[in-house]
Amino acid sequence: MLPENTRRSLPMALLHAREVVMARFRPMLAAHDVTEQQWRVLRVLSEAGPVEATELADRASVLPPSLTRIIKALEGRRFITRNKAEGDGRRVVLAIAPAGSALIDALSPERRVIYDDIEQRFGHDRLEQLLDLLENLIDGES
Amino acid sequence: MLPENTRRSLPMALLHAREVVMARFRPMLAAHDVTEQQWRVLRVLSEAGPVEATELADRASVLPPSLTRIIKALEGRRFITRNKAEGDGRRVVLAIAPAGSALIDALSPERRVIYDDIEQRFGHDRLEQLLDLLENLIDGES
């Protein structure tokens, strides 16, 4: 069945939902001169440790060409390090640097406040339910 | 509570979900040389009839600067018409043109197939549930 109106269209709903959620986080990121995508890359590196570019792009939901630009920016600010993989001259290994970890630590309290507020307004159970559905959708389609 | 991993982060999950869904629609749009955003604008105009730019931007989830560019492109291909509102020289009224309607009609069958496939794979009830949750999230945060 085709969605009769744009409001009930899945791509539109996902877009709009992301929009209103990100509106909460954007000021925090802007205050530290980090873009959403740079932030995602930093968080993945912080969680996952040193990792190759392809996996990093995948986990941060960023396309390779974007990642190249992001790496350039983050390396320039000493937030991450970039080294060729030993044994394979094509691969590149990225890792978080002290300044990067410091930024993540600095933003964590604020992040928590925003996330808690969303969770409280929307409801813990509904949030979990939504995350489950999204995870299912992703796994089913990808 | 902070999400412990990026996979369980609401903004990331919404982004990723949108990504896998749009991957299904993208080839269809590319085949007709229409971008996602141009397509959204056309659909809103098709559903809502002649409308002013601000409302159009709002309903299509497009920012005003983007809409200006999109209007230029769509008007150049005679998909839409653009006229100053009578009585207020600032406002602009957009409407779908025959070529625009024709494009929407031409894509509808393909759209339906893709949408039905997603619905079938994901499940009708779960899709409705997901749309409800997204709608609630949007209304609660915006």
Added chain:
DNA sequence: CACATGTAATTAACGCGTTAACTACAACAA
């Protein structure tokens, strides 16, 4: 070794997202 094929990353080109600044017009007050 030489060559073809495959893969990781980058570059290029173009459109959109985002914020801020700007233009044009409208509404309102003195």
Added chain:
DNA sequence: TTGTTGTAGTTAACGCGTTAATTACATGTG
């Protein structure tokens, strides 16, 4: 009427999304 404030839309600047092409290296075959 004139000046102020507000609003609709556009322009500008910069980063990302997307696709395609390109570079550099690795792997496999003869």
